[in-house]
Amino acid sequence: MNYSEHINIVIEAAISAGKTIMSVYTDPNSDFSIEKKADNSPLTRADTAAHNTIVDILTATGLPILSEEGRSIEFDERSKWSSFWMVDPLDGTKEFIKRNGEFTVNIALIHNGEPVMGVIYVPVKKELYFGARNNGAFKVSNIDCDTLTPIEEINNRAIKMPFNKNEDEVVIVASRSHQSQETIDFIAKIKETQPNVTLISSGSSLKICLVAEGTADIYPRYAPTMEWDTAAGHAIASAAGCEIQKTDKEEPLKYNKENLLNPWFIVKRI
Secondary structure (H helix, E strand, O other): OOOOOOHHHHHHHHHHHHHHHHHHHOOOOOOOOOOOOOOOOHHHHHHHHHHHHHHHHHHHHOOOEEEHHHOOOOHHHHOOOOEEEEEEEEEOHHHHHHOOOOOEEEEEEEEOOEEEEEEEEEOOOOEEEEEEOOOEEEEEOOOOOOOOOOHHHHHHHOEEEOOOOOOOOEEEEEEOOOOOHHHHHHHHHHHHHOOOEEEEEEOOOHHHHHHHHOOOOEEEEOOOOEHHHHHHHHHHHHHOOEEEEEOOOOOEOOOOOOOOEOOOEEEEEO
């Protein structure tokens, strides 16, 4: 299977979804004091609009789609899927509501329970990450969703990950909104053996991207996530030469389980 054969259409879908999200995010009439997914909250409108945009575009691939906004598909049906799209149209609920820009559009191709291709778009930061098995992982900056950037230009401007970093320190990235005691303990244990540890915080799937690009070395996740939260980042990080494994055993995360909740995991550079 050529995992990268759909990469252009997925990039188009992610950037287009970013545009629909930004139309809500920048609307002066959007009431961001509504934090829950009420029927007309900015979050709900952005989620739904992004979901619809992505589905409209990806339908042309002929593959089924499992999205956070369409999570009701029964396991009996999706267990028959060998390949499908795993979508989180707006990852980083709290970051969206806080208006700090650290939310993303996540789209992954799952094949036989493994994420083999992923695209993550960060509309406020205008950053695009993508990667596929056996094809590497890349980052493109200054991709404005309001401007139709030709796919040829995106590919020409793409920089392969990981980038070089300072090897004299260990950089740990942790959740900005979902800290836990287990995470605190994990960081403390590393500090016992590493003299130079830097801690940075970030939201959404950007944490996985920071490890993939080499800005961070480790991302421990001792808090709940769903499969659509991690699938795209997992594919990108793997293509960049990183590992994403369960905290209790050296096994990678699996996808399209009956229960779509992820176990705790750690992302790290190899």
